[in-house]
Amino acid sequence: MIDIKFIRQNKEKVERAIKNKGIKVDVDRLLKKDEERRELLTEIEQKRSEQKKTADREKAKRLKNEISVSKKLLSETETEFNALLSNVPNLPAEDVKVGKDESENEIIKTVGEKTKFDFSAKGRRRSIALATEREPASGWKPQDHLAIGERLDLIDVKRAAKTSGARFGYLKNEAVLIQFALVRLALDILTKEKFKPMIPPVIVTGDSMKAMGYLEHGGEEETYHFEKDDIYFVGTSEQSIGPMHQNEILNAKDLPLRYVSYSTCFRREAGSYGKDVKGILRVHQFDKVEMFCFTKPEDSDQEHQYLLSLEEKLMQLLEIPYQVVKMCTGDLGNPAARKFDIEAWMPGQNQYRETHSTSNCTDFQARRLNIKYRNEKTGQNEFVHTLNGTAFAMGRTIIAILENYQQKDGSIKIPSVLEPYLGGAKEIRR
RNA sequence: GGAGAGGUCGCAUAGCGGUCUAGUGCGCUUGCUUGGAAAGCAAGUAAGGUGUAACAGCCUUCGAGGGUUCAAAUCCCUCCCUCUCCGCCA
Numbered sequence: 001m002i003d004i005k006f007i008r009q010n011k012e013k014v015e016r017a018i019k020n021k022g023i024k025v026d027v028d029r030l031l032k033k034d035e036e037r038r039e040l041l042t043e044i045e046q047k048r049s050e051q052k053k054t055a056d057r058e059k060a061k062r063l064k065n066e067i068s069v070s071k072k073l074l075s076e077t078e079t080e081f082n083a084l085l086s087n088v089p090n091l092p093a094e095d096v097k098v099g100k101d102e103s104e105n106e107i108i109k110t111v112g113e114k115t116k117f118d119f120s121a122k123g124r125r126r127s128i129a130l131a132t133e134r135e136p137a138s139g140w141k142p143q144d145h146l147a148i149g150e151r152l153d154l155i156d157v158k159r160a161a162k163t164s165g166a167r168f169g170y171l172k173n174e175a176v177l178i179q180f181a182l183v184r185l186a187l188d189i190l191t192k193e194k195f196k197p198m199i200p201p202v203i204v205t206g207d208s209m210k211a212m213g214y215l216e217h218g219g220e221e222e223t224y225h226f227e228k229d230d231i232y233f234v235g236t237s238e239q240s241i242g243p244m245h246q247n248e249i250l251n252a253k254d255l256p257l258r259y260v261s262y263s264t265c266f267r268r269e270a271g272s273y274g275k276d277v278k279g280i281l282r283v284h285q286f287d288k289v290e291m292f293c294f295t296k297p298e299d300s301d302q303e304h305q306y307l308l309s310l311e312e313k314l315m316q317l318l319e320i321p322y323q324v325v326k327m328c329t330g331d332l333g334n335p336a337a338r339k340f341d342i343e344a345w346m347p348g349q350n351q352y353r354e355t356h357s358t359s360n361c362t363d364f365q366a367r368r369l370n371i372k373y374r375n376e377k378t379g380q381n382e383f384v385h386t387l388n389g390t391a392f393a394m395g396r397t398i399i400a401i402l403e404n405y406q407q408k409d410g411s412i413k414i415p416s417v418l419e420p421y422l423g424g425a426k427e428i429r430r
Numbered sequence: 431g432g433a434g435a436g437g438u439c440g441c442a443u444a445g446c447g448g449u450c451u452a453g454u455g456c457g458c459u460u461g462c463u464u465g466g467a468a469a470g471c472a473a474g475u476a477a478g479g480u481g482u483a484a485c486a487g488c489c490u491u492c493g494a495g496g497g498u499u500c501a502a503a504u505c506c507c508u509c510c511c512u513c514u515c516c517g518c519c520a
Binding site: 051059 | 480489
């Protein structure tokens with residue numbers, strides 16, 4: 001949520017931000033409702049004050065009726081006001097490029113060479129950085145994760161379709177062990193960085209979900225919503241970690257407050273029919289290790305860079321080539337002021353695909369969640385900033401490993417950083 | 431799922447139609463006192479909105495929402511949550 005006072009004083013700026021995010025909100029009407037709302041409020045407050053003071057019962061009764069009429073008007077006005085206000089997205093940060101959609105995102109960094117498959121040394125895969133000399137042997141093409149997964153009995157989407165429908169998958173055998181290895185690796189790295197490990201609820205109330213800012217502008221369609229109880233399955237554990245401190249005033253000395261949480265994530269993937277239908281790249285359910293931070297406002301940009309650096313560190317440990325993409329305004333989403341994605345090179349698809357995402361949501365979520373800290377300098381309670389970032393999204397990271405680490409003989413080399421977590425296993429072979 | 435008890439200012443508690451502008455204790459802050467500390471004494475001690483140059487003022491909030499009343503922490507209704515006992519269960 002954006003501060004209504006800020007909108008009053010910066011109308012043009014807000015309208016430009018809305019336009020740049022590719023969203024429609026009637027700011028004029030919002031401001032009109034704001035004015036109406038305040039007028040009614042003043043009127044009611046005056047009458048209430050009078051009503052309290054008067055000793056005349058007749059007058060009190062008359063005031064009571066007048067107040068009740070105005071209150072009804074006020075409640076209607078506020079309903080519309082709130083709806084309009086919650087549709088105002090977070091403002092993009094100054095340094096974010098104005099752009100229409102993902103086609104205008106900027107690639108700001110590329111790390112590692114696209115994996116080349118040099119099989120001249122009989123199935124031994126060279127390190128990513130060095131394996132640049134040769135083209136693949138003639139007639140040989142890297143397989144995609146589904147082909148690999150089925151051949152090595154690691155992934156089963158056919159049976160998942162039978163039990164659960166489209167866009168589900170069974171992970172099997174070493175794929176499962178790799179998932180838990182990735183979880184351990186992420187937790188080991190991040191607990192050293194003072195992140196508190198969490199396993200959160202994957203179901204949250206409607207209020208929590210709304211506060212995180214993912215329901216507006218079509219977001220509702222992306223969620224599994226159980227209307228009977230007004231609860232949602234989370235699409236990411238961010239939606240469960242953020243609301244945890246709802247209506248709290250955090251201790252300034254505890255900031256930045258960092259959590260790393262492991263949870264299953266649920267997405268309806270409505271509107272993505274026909275897109276990424278192969279394998280487990282885009283599924284309704286996957287597990288993810290997620291970072292979430294609460295910071296002082298002045299620290300959030302630095303924290304954002306820090307989250308990005310941790311994501312990169314994790315990818316570098318896996319030795320998977322990737323690029324860092326900075327989202328343009330049109331691809332930021334509702335709550336984010338700035339967002340970076342990491343896209344891993346996926347040889348089976350011959351393209352970079354998103355595996356990580358990190359956003360600085362500034363005070364947008366904190367306002368709705370009412371999470372503050374005491375600013376020692378001003379003596380005031382101020383809203384904190386919230387940030388989130390992927391540590392590992394399991395399915396996609398496993399895809400990246402299978403596709404980048406495949407050998408000519410059909411086996412998969414285990415990334416060396418994961419070996420200790422897999423009892424020293426070095427490869428998957430059948 | 432069944433039965434019962436309860437949710438009040440950071441914590442603990444009182445209040446059960448107007449005296450609540452929510453009392454008291456603890457905690458905390460400041461001052462006095464002290465060589466310093468403790469104790470003692472005194473004062474203060476929420477959030478939000480509106481408003482203001484800034485104060486002031488005014489309004490709201492006793493789990494949430496509705497209702498009764500001139501007047502609600504207090505009465506009524508609905509919902510949420512917590513605790514105890516029973517049942518079921520990984």
